[in-house]
Amino acid sequence: MDLLERAPIELKSWLLNWLGSFGVPEWILAVLSAVTVIGTVIGVFLGLFALASVLERKILARAQNRYGPNRVGPFGLFQPVADGIKMITKEDLVPRAADRVVHFLAPVVMMVPALMVLAILPYGRDMVPAELDAGILYFFAVGAGTEVAVFMAGWASNNKYSVLGAMRAIAQMISYEIPLVIAAIITAMISGSLSPSAIVAAQGGFAFGFLPQWFALTPWGFTACLLFYIGALAESNRSPFDLPEGESELVAGHLTEYSGFKYATFFMAEYVGMFAVCGMLVTLFLGGWQAPLPFLAIVPTWCWFLGKICFVAFTMIWVRATLPRLRIDHLLAFAWKFLLPMSFAAFFSAACWHYAGRGPLAWLLSLAIVAIPYLILGASFSDRFSVSRRTYQFSE
Amino acid sequence: MIREFLKTCCADPSKFLGDWFVLLPATVLLLAAAASVVMRNLIHAALCLTLSFIALGIVFIALGAEFVGFVQLLVYVGAVAMIIVFAILLTRPEQLARSGSALSGFGPAGGAAVGFLALAVLLGFIFSSPLAKKPLPPPASAPVAAIGEALMGDHVVALIAIGVLLTASLVGAAVIAMEDKP
Amino acid sequence: MNFPGSGIVKGLAVTARNMVGSYFEKDRLTTEQYPEERPKLPENSRSFPFLVYDGEDAEAGMRCVSCKICEKECPPQCIFIIQDRDAAGKALKRPKVFDIDISVCMSCQICVEVCPFESIRMDTDYGLSSFDRFGSLVLDKAKLLKSNSYYQSIHPTEAAETDARLEADRKKKEAAASAKAAAAQKATKAAEPIKPEAAA
Numbered sequence: 062m063d064l065l066e067r068a069p070i071e072l073k074s075w076l077l078n079w080l081g082s083f084g085v086p087e088w089i090l091a092v093l094s095a096v097t098v099i100g101t102v103i104g105v106f107l108g109l110f111a112l113a114s115v116l117e118r119k120i121l122a123r124a125q126n127r128y129g130p131n132r133v134g135p136f137g138l139f140q141p142v143a144d145g146i147k148m149i150t151k152e153d154l155v156p157r158a159a160d161r162v163v164h165f166l167a168p169v170v171m172m173v174p175a176l177m178v179l180a181i182l183p184y185g186r187d188m189v190p191a192e193l194d195a196g197i198l199y200f201f202a203v204g205a206g207t208e209v210a211v212f213m214a215g216w217a218s219n220n221k222y223s224v225l226g227a228m229r230a231i232a233q234m235i236s237y238e239i240p241l242v243i244a245a246i247i248t249a250m251i252s253g254s255l256s257p258s259a260i261v262a263a264q265g266g267f268a269f270g271f272l273p274q275w276f277a278l279t280p281w282g283f284t285a286c287l288l289f290y291i292g293a294l295a296e297s298n299r300s301p302f303d304l305p306e307g308e309s310e311l312v313a314g315h316l317t318e319y320s321g322f323k324y325a326t327f328f329m330a331e332y333v334g335m336f337a338v339c340g341m342l343v344t345l346f347l348g349g350w351q352a353p354l355p356f357l358a359i360v361p362t363w364c365w366f367l368g369k370i371c372f373v374a375f376t377m378i379w380v381r382a383t384l385p386r387l388r389i390d391h392l393l394a395f396a397w398k399f400l401l402p403m404s405f406a407a408f409f410s411a412a413c414w415h416y417a418g419r420g421p422l423a424w425l426l427s428l429a430i431v432a433i434p435y436l437i438l439g440a441s442f443s444d445r446f447s448v449s450r451r452t453y454q455f456s457e
Numbered sequence: 458m459i460r461e462f463l464k465t466c467c468a469d470p471s472k473f474l475g476d477w478f479v480l481l482p483a484t485v486l487l488l489a490a491a492a493s494v495v496m497r498n499l500i501h502a503a504l505c506l507t508l509s510f511i512a513l514g515i516v517f518i519a520l521g522a523e524f525v526g527f528v529q530l531l532v533y534v535g536a537v538a539m540i541i542v543f544a545i546l547l548t549r550p551e552q553l554a555r556s557g558s559a560l561s562g563f564g565p566a567g568g569a570a571v572g573f574l575a576l577a578v579l580l581g582f583i584f585s586s587p588l589a590k591k592p593l594p595p596p597a598s599a600p601v602a603a604i605g606e607a608l609m610g611d612h613v614v615a616l617i618a619i620g621v622l623l624t625a626s627l628v629g630a631a632v633i634a635m636e637d638k639p
Numbered sequence: 640m641n642f643p644g645s646g647i648v649k650g651l652a653v654t655a656r657n658m659v660g661s662y663f664e665k666d667r668l669t670t671e672q673y674p675e676e677r678p679k680l681p682e683n684s685r686s687f688p689f690l691v692y693d694g695e696d697a698e699a700g701m702r703c704v705s706c707k708i709c710e711k712e713c714p715p716q717c718i719f720i721i722q723d724r725d726a727a728g729k730a731l732k733r734p735k736v737f738d739i740d741i742s743v744c745m746s747c748q749i750c751v752e753v754c755p756f757e758s759i760r761m762d763t764d765y766g767l768s769s770f771d772r773f774g775s776l777v778l779d780k781a782k783l784l785k786s787n788s789y790y791q792s793i794h795p796t797e798a799a800e801t802d803a804r805l806e807a808d809r810k811k812k813e814a815a816a817s818a819k820a821a822a823a824q825k826a827t828k829a830a831e832p833i834k835p836e837a838a839a
Binding site: 123125126131380383384438443 | 642669670
């Protein structure tokens with residue numbers, strides 16, 4: 062199966078050699094090499110976006126005991142084509158009092174970071190488009206551009222509800238960015254590098270010959286994985302954190318005045334961002350492109366990576382089908398009063414695990430350091446929202 | 458001639474555009490900063506300032522300081538620009554379209570004069586200090602690891618002091634934002 | 640086991656059971672996929688009126704005699720009837736024009752209740768939408784005429800009852816006619832002068 066494993070790289074070098082045999086100069090080949098990689102990555106992720114948009118609807122439908130879209134194509138799988146035609150042919154309305162330049166640029170500024178962030182993910186063995194020494198930092202730095210886009214979208218619509226929606230969306234994104242970054246930093250600390258390939262390599266090997274050594278299978282790693290997962294749900298504005306874009310909240314929040322292709326661009330950016338952050342979660346916590354058991358290594362590494370991303374995306378859809386939307390004050394309280402202390406607990410637990418020698422005692426210690434704050438914080442949360450007698454502050 | 462130029466470009470990306478690899482984002486930075494001072498619409502000015510932050514980050518990356526460049530993007534664009542935007546939105550949402558003459562008072566000549574004076578003083582001190590005379594150390598092979606070791610080794614006191622400062626500001630913000638219990 | 644977050648885990652289990660169960664348990668999916676699966680309507684559901692004819696020929700077997708009672712009684716006045724006249728101008732017992740505007744009709748069934756000749760009944764077909772705004776929503780006589788066997792297929796009990804009533808009426812009329820004929824024959828026989836016995 063080594064041939065299948067190396068198939069994409071071999072294909073690209075074969076293509077470039079074939080072109081080179083026609084006397085095409087070196088510099089064009091270098092440019093073409095970069096262009097093929099970029100094109101493949103973007104093509105794969107846009108294809109995933111199209112598939113996800115219809116599979117999400119079908120999975121949500123099955124969870125609600127109904128069929129999903131099943132009219133267009135076999136099992137409704139050509140629905141994205143119909144959706145695309147609809148989005149492209151819709152009239153593009155811009156409110157007269159809106160800020161035209163900023164209104165136009167907001168979808169662009171939203172889409173570009175979502176695509177740029179795909180450059181550092183290791184898709185397979187030796188298959189990183191850009192090998193950066195500070196890859197994790199690049200991921201979060203470029204992801205910060207999304208917040209600017211949300212603000213631009215909300216402001217340029219010249220609509221009070223859009224501005225309110227944009228402010229809520231930005232508050233949500235900033236609040237959840239901290240547990241996200243701290244969870245990523247924990248893995249960087251344990252593997253000793255900020256480069257995604259090094260973090261994947263640090264999760265290699267098999268304990269006792271068959272157990273994978275992924276970070277998500279350790280107590281601190283499991284906590285950090287959940288923190289990263291919740292932060293990822295909040296960053297891509299997915300349920301249960303989809304207050305900014307829920308239909309019943311402030312119309313569509315910062316996306317109210319967008320129609321047609323610009324709305325489709327926002328939608329696309331959200332899904333591509335979701336897949337990108339799933340890819341990061343897989344790289345940091347689920348062992349990247351590595352197989353879970355030694356005998357499963359015959360399946361190519363890029364297949365494993367894709368499969369793991371699809372699995373994490375499926376759990377995100379599953380969570381969307383299950384949980385109701387959180388209110389803005391609940392959302393922010395959860396981020397600052399629960400996730401932030403838990404992220405510090407996970408950080409401390411990871412450090413103790415490492416310095417206690419990574420033996421059985423270290424595992425017990427790290428489990429205790431994570432579990433006790435979890436139970437205490439969880440208990441404090443369940444009392445907080447109980448109904449008590451109302452007191453009126455100003456009417457007495 | 459174009460062929461040679463492009464051949465050197467793709468062989469070594471930092472030689473792409475030659476010196477313009479740094480000068481192009483630097484030009485964008487200066488233009489965006491000037492625009493953010495001159496523009497009337499306050500939100501447009503804030504967005505131009507954000508663009509200047511992004512350009513500065515790209516300048517850092519082009520000069521080879523990747524870590525600083527990414528941190529610049531993360532902190533300035535992700536946090537400082539958001540603070541500026543929130544401050545504008547929360548304090549004066551109504552009167553943003555026409556925020557008065559942007560260049561009033563001493564006028565553009567006075568402002569430019571003050572700016573150039575400040576630049577001259579700064580450059581004078583920089584070039585006369587020992588910093589300009591020391592030779593540059595060679596770039597580290599693992600720059601992030603080198604930065605980490607420097608922070609935790611030679612400069613750990615400064616790091617801990619900054620940590621205390623940030624904790625104090627966080628606690629202060631939480632105290633200010635706490636609800637008044639009746 | 641009530642740890643913080645156990646509610647979420649239980650919720651995820653419920654959703655997972657739904658997802659998997661919807662493929663295996665047939666009674667979970669209650670969706671009726673229109674237009675392949677039609678809903679089963681009750682027998683006396685109604686949409687718009689139609690004219691009944693007996694036998695094979697629509698024009699010949701039409702029960703309507705153009706009495707215009709339904710036109711008078713229709714509340715939104717959506718029925719328009721012109722009585723047929725023969726070559727000499729005498730009125731015939733059939734309509735030349737019978738239009739119902741189904742964009743106006745409110746399916747109140749009053750026309751059915753007042754018709755003395757059991758000739759107008761309610762149909763159950765609801766797939767009558769058209770692209771043309773008003774023209775194709777006015778049904779003329781040709782579109783309204785449907786056979787008695789169609790009526791029996793859509794409203795079996797009503798049709799059986801109507802047929803029985805019509806049959807009984809017909810029998811009564813026949814009996815009355817034959818009784819009258821017998822009485823008339825008897826009268827003519829009685830009115831004949833008594834012929835003298837054959838002369839010799």
